[in-house]
Amino acid sequence: MNTKAYRPAGTQDPASWDMVGALNLSKQLTTGRVLAELAEEGHDDLMVLTADLGRPTQVKVFGDKYPDRYFNFGIAERNMIGASAGLATTGWKPVISNYSFFLALMGVENIRNDICYPNLPVRMVGTHSGIAMGFYGTSHHCNEDIGALRTLANLTLMAPCDGNAIAAALRGTIKHEGPIYFRVGRGREAVVYEEPPSWKIGGSNVICEGSDATLLAIGNLVKAGLDAQKLLGSAGIRLKVVDCYSIRPIDKQRILTEAAAHSVLFSAEEHNVTGGFGAAVAEVLAEAGTSTKLIKIGMPDQYSILGPPLHLYRHYGMDGEGVAKVIRSSLR
Numbered sequence: 001m002n003t004k005a006y007r008p009a010g011t012q013d014p015a016s017w018d019m020v021g022a023l024n025l026s027k028q029l030t031t032g033r034v035l036a037e038l039a040e041e042g043h044d045d046l047m048v049l050t051a052d053l054g055r056p057t058q059v060k061v062f063g064d065k066y067p068d069r070y071f072n073f074g075i076a077e078r079n080m081i082g083a084s085a086g087l088a089t090t091g092w093k094p095v096i097s098n099y100s101f102f103l104a105l106m107g108v109e110n111i112r113n114d115i116c117y118p119n120l121p122v123r124m125v126g127t128h129s130g131i132a133m134g135f136y137g138t139s140h141h142c143n144e145d146i147g148a149l150r151t152l153a154n155l156t157l158m159a160p161c162d163g164n165a166i167a168a169a170l171r172g173t174i175k176h177e178g179p180i181y182f183r184v185g186r187g188r189e190a191v192v193y194e195e196p197p198s199w200k201i202g203g204s205n206v207i208c209e210g211s212d213a214t215l216l217a218i219g220n221l222v223k224a225g226l227d228a229q230k231l232l233g234s235a236g237i238r239l240k241v242v243d244c245y246s247i248r249p250i251d252k253q254r255i256l257t258e259a260a261a262h263s264v265l266f267s268a269e270e271h272n273v274t275g276g277f278g279a280a281v282a283e284v285l286a287e288a289g290t291s292t293k294l295i296k297i298g299m300p301d302q303y304s305i306l307g308p309p310l311h312l313y314r315h316y317g318m319d320g321e322g323v324a325k326v327i328r329s330s331l332r
Helices: 020-025 031-040 060-065 077-089 100-105 108-116 145-149 163-172 220-233 252-261 277-287 309-315 320-330
Strands: 046-050 070-072 093-099 123-127 156-158 180-183 205-208 213-217 239-243 246-248 264-272 293-299
Touching (some): 031 060, 031 093, 031 163, 060 070, 077 100, 093 100, 100 145, 145 180, 145 277, 163 180, 213 252, 213 320, 220 320, 246 277, 252 264, 277 293, 293 320, 309 320
Parallel strands (some): 046 070, 093 123
Antiparallel strands (some): 156 246, 205 239
16 A cells, blocks of 8 residues: 655645544535435435444434434445345435445445346435545545446436535435435535536536636536636636536537537546546547547546645646646647
């Protein structure tokens, strides 16, 4: 395991603080609050499950209001996944909330066999994705979940980029009868949407317009794209930023429309560039026979060094400056 840490001297940011006293910083993890609201509105079939992570993933707020519909499985993630499938077969709409690594990677066999194969209406919210748990090490990083999950038949895969997007995702898919995996961050991300956006399976949202280049982004990289848009704007480069929140199914029409307008497209994700969102975009371009080049921004095909998340984003070029640098150099 690579145990090197990266932290520039004299730098610290509250968003990188950790442990119990810092959990109130995770304001963008709105899952528990939204599920409690849905329950209050009459969705009596909701059941929330977690594996010893009710507080860090912010679903304990649901458990406090509905203790009979909230189950903590301890560190028994695979049992939790199997139980959610069983609950779904009896008419419940289970929602799992857990760290992405322990849910998507440790549990991929159970997700496949117990949930996706019988096509059950289980919602899975994988939090702290990518390198959001930077200093916890490789065991808590999750840069491979998209690659693993987007091959599973029947599974819808989405990546809400902030708290309002999570709210829109949960509400906008409440009637969907198949399994859905929501890939979200640590809850300390900057706000992208001032209110819940429009949301549909297979959709995307244009966040800002621009005619010189287009960035197709997911998750934390949507905000990085907006930061890059401001930096590039000062140099006269007009960047369009698209939140491609639906990874599977992906918004093929949006991708092909942007490809028709540019000789090069950019994708951005907090995930290994091998097999992730950018790879899904590349498949669309290749299958359509386009000549548009794709440049993928994200984690290189390696395991992350350790350090506070914000510094790791800077180190790997997944902040506004890093995204702007790639786009600027590619358009020269």
